[in-house]
Amino acid sequence: MSRKTVREALNAALDEEMRRDEHVIVMGCDVGLKGNPFGVTLGLAKKYGLDRVIDTPISEPAFTGMGVGAAATGMRPVVEIMFCDWVTLASDQIINMAAKMRYMFGGKVEMPLVIRVPMGAGGGQAAQHSQSLEAWFNHIPGLKIVAPYYPADCKGLLKAAIRDDNPVLFFENKRCYSVKDEVPDDEDWITPIGKARVVREGSQVTLVTYSSMVKVCLDAAQELADEGISCEVIDLRTLLPLDYETVIASLEKTGRIAVVHEAATRGGMGSDIVAELCERAFDLLDAPPLRVGALNVPLPYNESMEAAVLPDKENVKEAVYRLLSND
Amino acid sequence: MNQETEKKIREVFPAYTPMTELPEGLELETAREMYRKMALIREFDLSAKDLWRAGKIRGLCHAYYFAEAIAVGACSALREGDYTTSTHRGHGHALARGADPGRMMAELFGKAEGCNKGKGGSMHIADVDSGMLGATGIVGSGIAPATGAALSAKLQKNGRVSLCFFGDGGSNQGLFYESMNMAAAWKLPVIFLCECNDWAIGTDIRRVTGDPVIAHRALGFGLPGIRIDGFNVFAVYAAVAEAARRARAGEGPTLIEAKYMRMLGHHVGDDQFYRTKEELERISVLYEADPLLRLREFLLNAGLPPQTLDEIDREEKARVAEAVRYASEDCHEPSPEELYTDIFSDIIVE
Numbered sequence: 191m192s193r194k195t196v197r198e199a200l201n202a203a204l205d206e207e208m209r210r211d212e213h214v215i216v217m218g219c220d221v222g223l224k225g226n227p228f229g230v231t232l233g234l235a236k237k238y239g240l241d242r243v244i245d246t247p248i249s250e251p252a253f254t255g256m257g258v259g260a261a262a263t264g265m266r267p268v269v270e271i272m273f274c275d276w277v278t279l280a281s282d283q284i285i286n287m288a289a290k291m292r293y294m295f296g297g298k299v300e301m302p303l304v305i306r307v308p309m310g311a312g313g314g315q316a317a318q319h320s321q322s323l324e325a326w327f328n329h330i331p332g333l334k335i336v337a338p339y340y341p342a343d344c345k346g347l348l349k350a351a352i353r354d355d356n357p358v359l360f361f362e363n364k365r366c367y368s369v370k371d372e373v374p375d376d377e378d379w380i381t382p383i384g385k386a387r388v389v390r391e392g393s394q395v396t397l398v399t400y401s402s403m404v405k406v407c408l409d410a411a412q413e414l415a416d417e418g419i420s421c422e423v424i425d426l427r428t429l430l431p432l433d434y435e436t437v438i439a440s441l442e443k444t445g446r447i448a449v450v451h452e453a454a455t456r457g458g459m460g461s462d463i464v465a466e467l468c469e470r471a472f473d474l475l476d477a478p479p480l481r482v483g484a485l486n487v488p489l490p491y492n493e494s495m496e497a498a499v500l501p502d503k504e505n506v507k508e509a510v511y512r513l514l515s516n517d
Numbered sequence: 518m519n520q521e522t523e524k525k526i527r528e529v530f531p532a533y534t535p536m537t538e539l540p541e542g543l544e545l546e547t548a549r550e551m552y553r554k555m556a557l558i559r560e561f562d563l564s565a566k567d568l569w570r571a572g573k574i575r576g577l578c579h580a581y582y583f584a585e586a587i588a589v590g591a592c593s594a595l596r597e598g599d600y601t602t603s604t605h606r607g608h609g610h611a612l613a614r615g616a617d618p619g620r621m622m623a624e625l626f627g628k629a630e631g632c633n634k635g636k637g638g639s640m641h642i643a644d645v646d647s648g649m650l651g652a653t654g655i656v657g658s659g660i661a662p663a664t665g666a667a668l669s670a671k672l673q674k675n676g677r678v679s680l681c682f683f684g685d686g687g688s689n690q691g692l693f694y695e696s697m698n699m700a701a702a703w704k705l706p707v708i709f710l711c712e713c714n715d716w717a718i719g720t721d722i723r724r725v726t727g728d729p730v731i732a733h734r735a736l737g738f739g740l741p742g743i744r745i746d747g748f749n750v751f752a753v754y755a756a757v758a759e760a761a762r763r764a765r766a767g768e769g770p771t772l773i774e775a776k777y778m779r780m781l782g783h784h785v786g787d788d789q790f791y792r793t794k795e796e797l798e799r800i801s802v803l804y805e806a807d808p809l810l811r812l813r814e815f816l817l818n819a820g821l822p823p824q825t826l827d828e829i830d831r832e833e834k835a836r837v838a839e840a841v842r843y844a845s846e847d848c849h850e851p852s853p854e855e856l857y858t859d860i861f862s863d864i865i866v867e
Contacts, residue, residue, distance in 0.1 A: 294651070295636075
């Protein structure tokens with residue numbers, strides 16, 4: 191174990207997998223010489239050369255599509271979309287090619303493609319550099335989606351994604367790059383895709399969350415504990431396939447649940463998770479399940495306006511009070 | 518072909534070039550087998566057209582009619598292991614790479630034995646084992662994956678080239694420019710082969726492009742762009758052979774515009790009401806430039822007996838008839854479990 195930031199953990203994952211398998215390549219805008227805007231790919235070009243850490247022109251549709259073609263022919267590309275907001279540009283190749291090729295070609299194609307998507311608000315970068323668009327892709331059969339928070343999971347899931355023979359969208363939150371924690375050094379250690387983790391045990395309310403909101407939920411749970419309310423916090427880590435077993439096991443204990451994410455509430459992951467739970471586990475619910483997400487408005491530039499849009503600890507606590515109000 | 522006819526063809530189709538001799542490196546025997554492939558494609562798609570009209574084939578089905586010289590000329594210049602990507606009009610590309618007509622017909626019938634297990638159909642026809650990475654129904658969307666396959670070949674140093682088929686419709690997608698730019702910047706072993714038939718569904722290229730010569734677009738990206746007669750299988754072969762040589766030598770991509778003409782509708786159910794009677798009358802002289810007939814005429818002039826070619830015609834007709842019989846009589850409906858397979862390599866998500 192060593193203490194690493196998310197940034198360092200992601201870098202270590204790329205480094206280890208590039209060393210392990212020469213078919214792993216990294217491509218995107220500024221990933222090479224500059225080491226990407228956030229320092230995630232820093233040093234890789236020096237180590238593995240600019241042939242494998244490829245600085246692309248600003249052509250998201252084509253370099254994502256090239257990742258598709260390279261993955262179909264034996265490479266394991268890790269494509270970076272510098273800001274999540276621009277995954278829109280690449281979405282045709284992700285949705286209609288990467289996610290569909292295996293199926294529409296009758297199982298003949300492997301698609302070991304990872305698309306890293308730095309997302310998230312909080313830095314005053316306004317409406318085109320702040321969004322969290324993961325839920326859009328939850329709608330698409332053929333994709334796996336991960337959105338880890340802890341440095342260890344960031345490393346373990348990125349390694350798992352690179353070794354996976356299917357397209358994986360890897361959402362990392364820009365605001366969490368400096369989160370620091372213990373990370374296993376073992377190069378063969380991975381975090382399995384599709385497994386959630388209970389990060390705080392509790393008995394009265396389940397908070398299901400991922401990415402940047404893990405910390406927010408833990409802080410809320412701590413304060414609620416001081417008030418005598420016991421919350422269980424589940425870090426989903428993987429959004430597709432989603433670990434409903436872990437979620438429902440928690441619901442069996444608590445009977446009350448809120449889904450918390452940074453993305454806009456309407457049409458977010460929370461909407462889908464709540465709907466799924468109503469179908470699968472309605473009898474376990476002692477209160478209507480809730481969603482806590484961003485307001486359904488574009489991300490504004492102004493600091494207090496932006497803060498008002500994003501969900502915070504207080505919003506989570508209010509949701510918990512509401513869930514318990516029919517007791 | 519007499520001079521009078523040739524003159525008329527040139528008026529409508531300036532890209533016309535005569536088939537005077539075998540291109541360098543091509544044996545007469547290979548040319549005869551190219552004729553066989555073209556005859557197979559012609560018969561396969563005329564048959565598919567009838568089957569679609571008879572309600573035996575679902576969905577959208579685009580015939581490779583009159584384009585046979587492009588797929589066969591181009592794929593004959595490739596080596597085993599080279600990659601091709603296709604368009605929505607992909608039957609010819611798959612057959613030219615050696616796909617089995619029986620399994621392809623089974624695919625059009627939606628059967629479990631189909632080359633895509635009945636999950637793709639005409640628009641996604643694929644024969645990945647032969648390097649044909651699949652047809653795509655989104656116009657132009659195969660261009661970037663083809664370029665990625667070339668990147669892959671370059672990094673793996675396996676000497677392969679990637680042949681990217683697309684149409685004049687696809688040439689107006691941004692993806693084309695982005696891909697061509699990167700391919701040129703990094704000298705990737707890719708051949709951009711535009712099958713220019715002047716029509717994007719119901720829109721004439723002249724109405725929507727400033728310069729309808731697609732080959733000119735290479736200039737802005739610093740790669741060679743040539744326009745060739747897409748009814749002339751030897752012209753296609755020679756152009757692709759040279760482009761493949763360049764690609765394998767590390768000299769980078771080439772843009773080839775193979776001109777042909779869409780004589781039928783966009784798909785086999787399209788009656789082309791949007792094309793004027795005058796326009797159809799004007800292009801009707803191109804039936805004299807039928808790529809199959811032109812190769813036949815060349816082979817006869819080169820000394821092949823007509824019986825040999827008649828025999829090939831009969832054999833390929835019989836192959837297609839057998840493919841139809843196989844698809845309709847021997848093949849099976851996919852099992853219900855197949856709905857959920859082939860989505861992922863490892864897990865079933867329902």
